[in-house]
Amino acid sequence: MSMGPQRIVCLTEEPTEVLYALGEQHRIVGISGFTVRPAIARREKPKVSAFTSAKIGEILKLQPDFVVGFSDIQADIAAELIRHGVEVWISNHRGVDGILDYVRRLGALVGAGDKANAYAQSLQAGLAAIEREAAALSRRPKVYFEEWDEPMITGIRWVAELVRIAGGDDIFPERAAESLAKQRILENGDEVVRRAPDIILGSWCGKKFRPEKVAARPGWDAIPAVRDGELHEIKSPVILQPGPAALTEGVTEMARIIRAWAAAR
Template sequence: MSGAPAPMRGPRRIVCLTEEPTETLYALGEQDRIVGISGFTVRPPRARREKPKVSAFTSAKIEEILKLQPDLAIGFSDIQADIAAELVRRGVEVWISNHRSVEGIVDYVRRLGALVGVPARADAYADGLARGLEAIEAEAATLPRRPRMYFEEWDDPPITGIRWVAELMRIAGGDDIFPELAAEPLAKQRILADASEVVRRAPDIIVGSWCGKKFRPDKVAARPGWDAIPAVRDGELHEVKSPLILQPGPAALTDGVRALAEIVQAWSRRQHGTARGS
C-alpha cells in the first residue's frame, strides 16, 4: 500500500558488546534495534540512559544478554572471542568485526548499515566521515613541518598506538615514531620492550590516551632520561580521551582526529612563532 512505512529489515534486537556499533547505529537512526550495550559506552550520551549495560570489553553478563532475546550480538576483535563463543553456543548469532585501519572503520560503517537494511544511509554517513578526514589532511598539508609523534595508550608497561591511531596522526599532520609497532593488531605486541627507545626516536609531541584512566604528563616527563625528548623539553605532552580515539568507530574519525589536528596545529604555531622570533 502506498504511503505505508517500509518494513524493518535485518536484525531487530541487537546487543552491542562494544561502543562503535552503538554509536554507528544511533548515527544511522537505527537505535531502536539496540537492546543492550557495553558498560564502557559513552557515545552518544543518551545511549547510557536508554539501554541496559550488559558487557565490559573482556567479559559479559551472558544470562542478562539471553534474557534480552537478541537476534544479533556485535563485538570487536579476538579479545571478545570467548564472549562470542559462549553466545554462539547459546544460540545467538554473533558478528565479531576485526577492522584495524581508518579504511576499515569507514567500511565497517557501510557493512553495519547494509546488515540492518539501510545501505544508502550508511554509505552517505561513511562518505561524510571520509570527506571530513580529507579536509583535515588537506589542512595538514599546509604545515611547514610535520612533527614526530609518540602515542601511548597505556603506561605500565608502555604500549604504543594501534594502526588506525597512527593513520589518524598522519592525517592530522604528524608522523608516528613507531610505525612498525602500529601495524601489530594485539596490544601485547605493541609493548615497548625498551622505553628508552622513545628517547632515541625523539618525538616532538607525546599524546597519551590511557584506556580508562587519566593521562599523567608529570609521570611521563619524570621517566629516566625522558627530559632529553623534545616533547618533554618543550612541554608538548597532551591527552586525547580514550573514548575519542581508542574505539575503532565514528568517534575516532571525527572528534578523535580533530583533537590530534588541534594538537599538531598548535605545536606548529608555537614552533613557527619561535622560528620567526629567533
C-alpha cells in the same frame, strides 16, 4: 515490515554510535558499560557487557537476534553466545579504511545500506578536509602515542593513520602495523628517547593520563616533547575505539595539538 535484525546487543561502543548515527537505535536492546557516545544511549539502553566479560544470562534474557562485538579479545564471549544459538558478528578492523568499511557493512546488515554509505562518505570528507589543512603546515612533528603506561603500549594502526592525517608522523609505524597489543609493548623507554618525538599524546585506556609521570621517566628529559612541554591527553573514548568518534573528535583534537605545535615553531 522493517528488515534486518530487530534486537541487537552491542558489546562495544562503536556499533552503538554507528546505529544511533544512522537513526537505527530502536534496534538496540543492550550496550557495553563502557559506552559514552552518544550520551543518550547510557540513559536509555541496558548495559550488559564490559570489554573482556559479559553478563551472558542478561544478554540471553534480552532475546537478541544479532550481537556485534570487536576483536580476538571478545572471542570467549562470542563463543558462549554462539553455543546458546545467538547470531554473532565480531569485526576485526584495524585501520581507517576498515572503520569506514565497518560503517557500511553494519548498515547493510541492518537494512540501512544507503544511509550507511552516505554517513561513511561524510566521515571520509571530514578526514580529507583535515588532511588538506595539515598539508599546509610548515613542519610535521614526530609523534609518540601511548595507549598504556605500565607496560608502555604504543598506538594501534588507526591511531597511527590518524596522526598522519592530522599532520604528524607516528614514531613507531612498524608496531602500529601489529594487530595484537602485546606486539606493541615497549620493553623500556630508551627507544622513545632515541626516536625523539616532538609531541607525546597519551590516552591511557580508561584512566587519566599523567604527563608529569611521563616527563619524570629516566632519560626522558632529553626528548623534545618533554623539554617543550608538549605532552597532551586525548581521552580514550574518542580515539581508542575503532568507530566514528576516532574519525571525528579524536583526529580533530590531534590536528588542533599539531597545528598549535607548528604555529609555535
